[in-house]
Structure formats: structure tokens, C-alpha cells
Amino acid sequence: MHKLIYAIIHAKKESVCRLMNFDIGIQGIKGRELSAVSFNDIWAVVSDAENKDSEMNNDDALEFAAVTEELSHMFTLLPMRFGSLLKSDAEILKVLEKNYDAIRNNLIKVEGKSEYGLKVFRNSSDIIPVPELAEVKQAEGNSVYKNYILNKFNEYRADETLLEYSEKLKTEIAEHISGLNAVIKCNKVTGGNNVYNAVLLLEKEMTDNLTQTVIGIQSCHKELNMMLTGPWAPYNFVDITLK
Amino acid sequence: MGADIFNKKRDVTIVEILDRVLTKGVVISGDLVISVADIDLVYLGVRLLLSSVETMEQLKLNKGKTGTDA
Amino acid sequence: MKENKILYGTEDMEVLTAQLDTLSAITDSRLNVNADNVDSGLAKLVLTLVELIRKLIEKQAMRRVEGGTLTDEEIERLGETLMKLENKMEELKKYFNLSDRDLNINLGPLGDLM
Structure with a gap:
């Protein structure tokens, strides 16, 4: 058995x-x-x-x-x-x-701690403008291959801009949360409008403080939607592979 | 509408649970464990390979940025 | 267990739905692999690796484009190569009946592949 x-x-x-x-x-x-x-x-x-x-x-x-x-x-x-x-x-x-x-x-x-999940979604993809470069504009005379590259390049620029935005958000959220003595682990965003995806480990008694902090961040960012989940068992904070 | 939101929230909770219990948590190394999903073991073994591909890529990029790359 | 674990969240339905979409992709791909569909499991693994490398190549290429040092001719050639590579990948995915979602395998501590 x-x-x-x-x-x-x-x-x-x-x-x-x-x-x-x-x-x-x-x-x-x-x-x-x-x-x-x-x-x-x-x-x-x-x-x-x-x-x-x-x-x-x-x-x-x-x-x-x-x-x-x-x-x-x-x-x-x-x-x-x-x-x-x-x-x-x-x-x-x-x-x-x-x-x-x-x-x-x-x-x-x-010990004495719980895991919480914090995900942030933007309301629409417009809130992060992608800088347009004159040279990446599509022209009539371009070949299929060149247009293909230009399209790809635009996608790449959009991704990079989103990444920069996410990094700034990470710093900002970390500052807000710093008083709670939490361990923050940022995971990759899940795609779509997700701009922040992190898990936090903090004292069980701090649940309400965390919720209030998140509500506080939300009130400064009308263009974003925050979702806080928990408390969870510390799934994301066990760094061992048993041998 | 209200019930719909309630259902959606419950579904989000379920998805959050599954994400944790299927992809996080303590793992046991492949040679000991009998997994219910055999293929997962292959994935575990492949992790190392992948991380080295990514590290290589990163090294190459850094080299490029400092101008030593053509 | 079916209790609501959302401590704070928007009432925005769209956001919740989007959350469900993106996350269920993760869980769909994890279970239900057994001896009967181990072939497609292997195809999934191999194609995921190929797709990862393809994306790395693409990203590297975009950095070159960004650098602005490529000639028109080089851009043409790069475009042709990348486009053919992507088309080939689409063919393979169709052949093995795999979607982009299937190829985004979650690898535990390392996080998602792509």
C-alpha cells in the first residue's frame, strides 16, 4: 500500500x-x-x-x-x-x-505565519502607453518580412513597457507594505491585464492590517484593481525538495 | 447578479487553491516518488536544463550590453 | 473548503473572469496525464522546449532591431527566418493538437516557463 x-x-x-x-x-x-x-x-x-x-x-x-x-x-x-x-x-x-x-x-x-496572495490588474491596456517610434511605422512599400519584424518589435516594446511599469509597482507596493514585516515574493504576471502577482508571508494576526494597507493602495490607484486572498498555508514559502 | 459574483469569487478561490496545491508546496525528488501524474517527474528533471538555458541567455545579453559583443 | 478566500477584491466581474481564465490555464495542464495520453504529454514537453528557445531567439532579435544596427537586408532576412519558424511551430502545434496554453508549463519553484 x-x-x-x-x-x-x-x-x-x-x-x-x-x-x-x-x-x-x-x-x-x-x-x-x-x-x-x-x-x-x-x-x-x-x-x-x-x-x-x-x-x-x-x-x-x-x-x-x-x-x-x-x-x-x-x-x-x-x-x-x-x-x-x-x-x-x-x-x-x-x-x-x-x-x-x-x-x-x-x-x-x-511558524505563526500565513501566506497571502496579492494580484493587481489594470482596468484596461490603455493605462500604459507604448511609445511609438517613427521608424517602426508600417509603410505601404514594406515587404511582408519587414512588416512582420515591425509588428513583432511593437509587441516587444509593449512587453518591455509593461515590465517597467510592473517594476515600479513592485517598488511602490513594497514601500506600502514595509511596515508589516512581511516577506514578499513576486511571481511572474499571469498574462492579460495582470500587472503584479505576489505572495506574502506574515504574522497571522496581521491579516486586518494587510487588508487595510491594500485598501489604502487601491484608493491611490483608480486605474488598478487589487485582489487580496488568504490566509493560505505557506505553499509558496517552502524551499525544499525532499531527497 | 449578486449570486453570479458570489459564484465567481468562489471559483477564483478554487483556482487559487489548485494553483497552490498543484504547482507549489514541498516536492519529493523524482527518484523516490511515485507520482500520480508520471509526466510531472520529467518536468522536474527538465528544470535544471531550462534554468541553465536562461542563465546562458542572460550572460549573453549582459555581454552584449557592455559592448564586448559584436 | 468552498469558502471564499478573497479578503479584499474588486466587484468588477471582468477582472474576476480574466483571473479565472489565466489561472485555469495553469491547472488544466497539470493533471490528467496518464499512460493513455503520455504521448501527447511528451509532445507537449518537447514543443514547450522548442517554443521557449524560439521565444528567446525572437527576443534576442528584437534587441538587435532596437539597437538600430541592422541593415534593411538583414531585417528582411531576419523577418523571413522568424516568420517561417513561427509558422512551422503553428503547424506542429496543430499536428499535436496543442494550444499556446498547453505549452506554458508550470515548473514549480522556477515559475512558469513563459
């Missing part, structure tokens, strides 16, 4: 028992029972999984995330990416033991 790992939690007391029931009123996906594999103060929360669970779909992923969500209300944890199975409890124990320091450091880094 394979094992599906949901999250690695930081248990306050060390455990000598290496495999235990983990009965805290939560079920795994598809109603499966949760158990825990522990090494000192770090525990992997797992459930059984079929070898050929090829029927896994988005709904299973959502159920999986829901388990992590519930656990995150009770423990400091590192969420696992969906879909990783290990062969056995013994194998999981080996992984915990081998990666103990990295896991523990990451757990301490996220």
Missing part, C-alpha cells in the same frame, strides 16, 4: 512512536483514514493511497488541499504538493530523517 503525504507538521512534543493513529477528526481524501509518521518533533500526515490512483482529478486535489487547510488551523506545517506517493511508512521515515534539518528550518521560518 502506498502512502500519500498531505503535510509535514511541527509537533510540540517529541514522539518516540514512529507510526501512530492520527485521530483529530479529519479524514483524508476519498474518506481515507489519516495516520502520522514521526521523526522527533516533525510528523508527516499521511493516508493510504492506491498504486494506480490514476483517477485523481481536480476534486481530489481540492479535498487534499482542504485537509492541509484544516491541519493548518491546528499546527505549524509545510504543505505538500498534491500527487506525491511514497512506497511505505518506512520510506517516509527515511525521508524525514534525512531532511530533518531542512524541514525543521522551514517550519521555524513559517
Whole structure:
């Protein structure tokens, strides 16, 4: 029987028992029972999984995330990416033991903190004007190939301008948020009208302050739409690949 | 209208969750794990290659900007 | 779990819809790869790599154009090459039944490919 790992939690007391029931009123996906594999103060929360669970779909992923969500209300944890199975409890124990320091450091880094997502969209693409160069204008006599290059070049200019705009926005938002003692990680924009896409890690109690700060930024920028989500388990702030 | 916004917001939440649980979070290195989506393992291995292509490109660009490139 | 996680957000429907569009692309491409469609999974991987390199070449070319040192003749040749490359790519995508979205693979810690 394979094992599906949901999250690695930081248990306050060390455990000598290496495999235990983990009965805290939560079920795994598809109603499966949760158990825990522990090494000192770090525990992997797992459930059984079929070898050929090829029927896994988005709904299973959502159920999986829901388990992590519930656990995150009770423990400091590192969420696992969906879909990783290990062969056995013994194998999981080996992984915990081998990666103990990295896991523990990451757990301490996220203790008492939550992740938040902040995305900013522009109302329309007009708010960032693209400078037009005389030489990139299309002319009647141009060949197909030249026009092709000119079109591409215009797209390139538009992209570069958007990039510059995003960079400025990053600096501005960072200044506004600086008082909240947050770690900000900027991801690539998702395309379309998205001009800013970041995740933040900060103290759970600071949720309201963050919301107020975002509302404050929004009020200075009528041309932008902000979207703040959270609190999430620290999915974006776990920098480890378990070996 | 109100219900529509409610649904959209719930959908956005679902998409945000999926984005996290499918593309973020702790991963286990490919040689240990049995993934439900086999191909993902290939992608993980390809990451290194890609980052070196990007780094190379960056180096080339920087060189170009300082004028040592033709 | 289906609770609303939006702490603050615009009531603007268009923005929400756009958000759904761009993000669902990420999730669509991740799951549902199994032995039955592993071929198209591989084609996707290979074409994604080719497309990445094509885009890098294109960007490099645009930097040359921006520099303003290219002659008309060079621009012509560059245009022909890039256009043919793009057309070829379109053919391949059609052949393997892949969309641009399919080729934007998310690679975890490194972020999106393109």
C-alpha cells in the first residue's frame, strides 16, 4: 500500500512512536483514514493511497488541499504538493530523517505565519502607453518580412513597457507594505491585464492590517484593481525538495 | 447578479487553491516518488536544463550590453 | 473548503473572469496525464522546449532591431527566418493538437516557463 503525504507538521512534543493513529477528526481524501509518521518533533500526515490512483482529478486535489487547510488551523506545517506517493511508512521515515534539518528550518521560518496572495490588474491596456517610434511605422512599400519584424518589435516594446511599469509597482507596493514585516515574493504576471502577482508571508494576526494597507493602495490607484486572498498555508514559502 | 459574483469569487478561490496545491508546496525528488501524474517527474528533471538555458541567455545579453559583443 | 478566500477584491466581474481564465490555464495542464495520453504529454514537453528557445531567439532579435544596427537586408532576412519558424511551430502545434496554453508549463519553484 502506498502512502500519500498531505503535510509535514511541527509537533510540540517529541514522539518516540514512529507510526501512530492520527485521530483529530479529519479524514483524508476519498474518506481515507489519516495516520502520522514521526521523526522527533516533525510528523508527516499521511493516508493510504492506491498504486494506480490514476483517477485523481481536480476534486481530489481540492479535498487534499482542504485537509492541509484544516491541519493548518491546528499546527505549524509545510504543505505538500498534491500527487506525491511514497512506497511505505518506512520510506517516509527515511525521508524525514534525512531532511530533518531542512524541514525543521522551514517550519521555524513559517511558524505563526500565513501566506497571502496579492494580484493587481489594470482596468484596461490603455493605462500604459507604448511609445511609438517613427521608424517602426508600417509603410505601404514594406515587404511582408519587414512588416512582420515591425509588428513583432511593437509587441516587444509593449512587453518591455509593461515590465517597467510592473517594476515600479513592485517598488511602490513594497514601500506600502514595509511596515508589516512581511516577506514578499513576486511571481511572474499571469498574462492579460495582470500587472503584479505576489505572495506574502506574515504574522497571522496581521491579516486586518494587510487588508487595510491594500485598501489604502487601491484608493491611490483608480486605474488598478487589487485582489487580496488568504490566509493560505505557506505553499509558496517552502524551499525544499525532499531527497 | 449578486449570486453570479458570489459564484465567481468562489471559483477564483478554487483556482487559487489548485494553483497552490498543484504547482507549489514541498516536492519529493523524482527518484523516490511515485507520482500520480508520471509526466510531472520529467518536468522536474527538465528544470535544471531550462534554468541553465536562461542563465546562458542572460550572460549573453549582459555581454552584449557592455559592448564586448559584436 | 468552498469558502471564499478573497479578503479584499474588486466587484468588477471582468477582472474576476480574466483571473479565472489565466489561472485555469495553469491547472488544466497539470493533471490528467496518464499512460493513455503520455504521448501527447511528451509532445507537449518537447514543443514547450522548442517554443521557449524560439521565444528567446525572437527576443534576442528584437534587441538587435532596437539597437538600430541592422541593415534593411538583414531585417528582411531576419523577418523571413522568424516568420517561417513561427509558422512551422503553428503547424506542429496543430499536428499535436496543442494550444499556446498547453505549452506554458508550470515548473514549480522556477515559475512558469513563459
